[in-house]
Amino acid sequence: MSGQYPCNSDPGLDPRYVGRPQSPNVNELRGIQRGYSSPTGGRHDVQQPTGPPPIPEAYYRNFGHIPATIQGHVGMTFNPDGNQCQVTGPLPLLRSPNRGAESPLPSGYDYHFEPTLDPKYECPICLMCLRDPVQTECGHRFCSDCIKRCLRNAGLRCPVDNVSLTEAQMFPDVCVRREILDLQARCPYQDCPDLLELRDIESHKESCSYRTEPCPNQCGASMRRRSIDRHVEKECPRRLIECQYCRGPLCFNQKERHHAECPKRPISCEYCHKEVLSDHLHIHHQHDCTEIPVPCQFASFGCSERLPKERMAIHVSQSMEAHLQLMAIHFQNQQTQLPRTTSYPGTSWRMGATYDSQMSEFATAAGGKITDVHEHGARKLDPEQLVRTQIGPSNYVTSPSVMPSFGSGAFDPMDQFRALRITVKELQEKEVWMRQKVIELESKAARKDSEIATLRNEVHSLQEETKDLREHVANGIFVWRLRKYSELRVSAERGEAMVRHSEGFYTGSCGYRLCVRVNINKSETRKVLYISLFVHFMQGKYDSSLEWPFRGSITLSLVDQNIDPELKQKNITERLVAKSNLDAFKKPKTARNHKGFGYMEFASIESLEKEGLFIKDNTILIKVEVHPQSN
Known part of the structure; x- marks a missing residue:
């Protein structure tokens, strides 16, 4: 058989293939293998073929062209004419659907290259991109592992031109290896959009968020790395949670069993129906429960009555x-x-x-x-x-x-009579001692309540002093951090009137006291949301020594919160001048003057949300500068 077909003496070679060329055409073999493993550079989403291959496995084996991922034996039978074959064994998939990401045997790089891989970088054995390329004396390039495995299994001959070849006649092709590592390829994990150089793919695979990994809690589930945190926190049956009764850690799948045994779980007493802690139930029955049946104290003499504690005295x-x-x-x-x-x-x-x-x-x-x-x-x-x-x-x-x-x-x-008298006396003494103890505890609790009330008053006083100092420190320039902006916006969209007032501030050490009012309203004509800003004068400590009505100017600003030094802040600012004939600038008769002065349509919400960075962390900064007129 080897004389008819000089490739090698492999016993699996069929003599009916003597008419085929000694060196297979690479394009032909690539077409043969299409469907079993997609062409290099293509996505490996082709499923296992249903029809037989046009060339039996022996043909691949003689030329070293069996891909490394093929497992098991594929049997062939021929018709009498010798020109057709049928598959008698299973045809395994050549690669996993993950595009070769977890190939069981070393072979070439099986990735989706962009642009498509140049044929000169393909290994003639595995038909994939060369990995650790070596070049033979006859001028052919192979993956290092592929050619070594071929020489061990198929004989010391070049699988392309069938010339004699040993490992000593090969050398690493460093230049081609560098060119290959510069190629761009897609990450092998499904749905990952990253396009990387080939040299970076291995390190990327270790950190890729689309990589499938088992649950760190060993619950048996597998998921993509990007979903592990959500799985561990919300879905894993073995995730740690806190018991709502004892506040201790426990696994989620042991929640029901733990709650049934938790000593801090409140349960209802079967006699008085009061809720007590599970580990206190025995003490409750022994000391506190007045409905639990107890035997009569004369049971030793033959009384068989069992009544609740509070009714036993009447029975006696x-x-x-x-x-x-x-x-x-x-x-x-x-x-x-x-x-x-x-x-x-x-x-x-x-x-x-x-x-x-x-x-x-x-x-x-x-x-x-x-x-x-x-x-x-x-x-x-x-x-x-x-x-x-x-x-x-x-x-x-x-x-x-x-x-x-x-x-x-x-x-x-x-x-017996003396023993009874001694017992009664001891109980009476114990009762007196307990009453004294209760009086002492009540007195101590009263003192503690008094101390707590005193501390609360001191804290309230300090809070008032702090607020007063904060108002005086403003010195006419006040910046208000309006939090929970989204609540104002949602209420305006629903047509609800929601108004917020700032805390008060003084224009100086002995100046006027003001506050800011803000709300969001919808324009009746243009149906556009606007933010409204007004100032209100408030009663202050120095109103009797100030001139009324207020004369001067007030500047209102919405602050651009952009902190990039290369971008200039674009604050929205308006300046208003006080008008002495308006009630808004006269001396307030209530804690806060119900008349304010400002702008109904200070700025549109659309401009705030698109231009600059006026809304940051759901917060708006409003700046007010008050300039009283000097006499």
């Missing part, structure tokens, strides 16, 4: 007889565990004695404090009296821990 008062009966039953059950006879100072507790006799002896042992147990049990206690023995809802007795323990050991009524 109204059910005292029933509680005493429960206690008596409890005591009777206990005496089965006591010895047959048990003596106590002043009385004896005998098994089999009647309930009345035992309770009478208990009353006698108590020092005559209770003369009639039945009468005492029938008497109802005042609920307020019970509440006074408590230290607020937080210390309400909800368990028998405060009551003496009757459930274990020998029963001693005197010890």
Whole structure:
């Protein structure tokens, strides 16, 4: 096969191509490859072809013309005449739609050149612009990587004229490389409009805003670099946000779970329906909530009532007889565990004695404090009296821990009675201490409120003094920074009357006091927006020593805010002279004279927005110069 076709001994060569020239025509190969990879200099927006190539892959491989981006094997079958072939394997795309920006193998420069690339700068192997060009002794130029790979895979022969060739017979073509780097090419990233020299494209690709990059938060999304900031701030599911309750940072996709567990989230108490913080709910139930059900303090004796805290005192008062009966039953059950006879100072507790006799002896042992147990049990206690023995809802007795323990050991009524008296005394002392503490805190809070009020008065006084000093410093020349200009313009377009007044200023240390009024209005005849400027005299400290009506001149100016030293500022200025017969220049009888003097159509809004730089950062500068007439 190599004798019939002397290019090389590649086993993939088909003998039916012996009639073709040994050195392929570059224009022919460029036409063959059109559709698989667009011609050098063209945009790579051609999709994968559907038909078979006119020349099989073996023909490319023998001449080293298989582009570096082709992956996998392409099978071919021929008809009996040998003049047609069919593709039996997949035909991969030769380049990505990004115009070769991310080519997996090194090859030539595959960019859109302007003007179109000269054929002399094309590599005969990859049919792209030469990258690191080398020249052979036979006078052909190739990409350095392309020719080296061709010599390794197809043999030591020139792929153009088939002469013997080794790497030692090639040298870098520095002159052509410099010419190529001077060529102009488009950025390879889609939609990027930049046209750069070839030497700058690689560095441009690293910073190109159209380059696709993954999200820095590793959310799995990819977007253009120019959109990363917006994605990270507003769209990324893993972006950091601030919890509206605890003000702590959290990921956006964990917002719902965090809010369900946030200790600072306000929730409603299931009993009193008041809003409390999540981590304070337990404390609220224990100390503050008056609707939470609590067991009766006589639950250890058999009372099964569970009522809200505020109703438990009423229950204890109204059910005292029933509680005493429960206690008596409890005591009777206990005496089965006591010895047959048990003596106590002043009385004896005998098994089999009647309930009345035992309770009478208990009353006698108590020092005559209770003369009639039945009468005492029938008497109802005042609920307020019970509440006074408590230290607020937080210390309400909800368990028998405060009551003496009757459930274990020998029963001693005197010890239990003394324990009750000691407990009541301790609670009363604690109540007194808490009341004193509350009085101290209230007194301290009152002092702090007084100090705060004093500081507020001082701040207000300083603000007034500062304003007065600022008005005197003007000395007849006042510059007003009119902010939020767009609001005035929008209100004028809607037909709404929106007027703004400046702060007052003095014409001197003991001069007149004035202010400026501005508004935007629409001309009824020409339907054009104009800015109106007026001056109003105000009541001042020195009006009684001044001559009225005011005599002199006033200059109004809209300041051009251009700071370029090469461009001259073009202020819009008008000068008006005071007229003594007008009310606007007479001594004001109110804080601000309702009569003003100025111009309804000082300047058109169109001229302000087109000429110069009168509007900057949504702000207009208005300058007023007052020149009183000297006597």
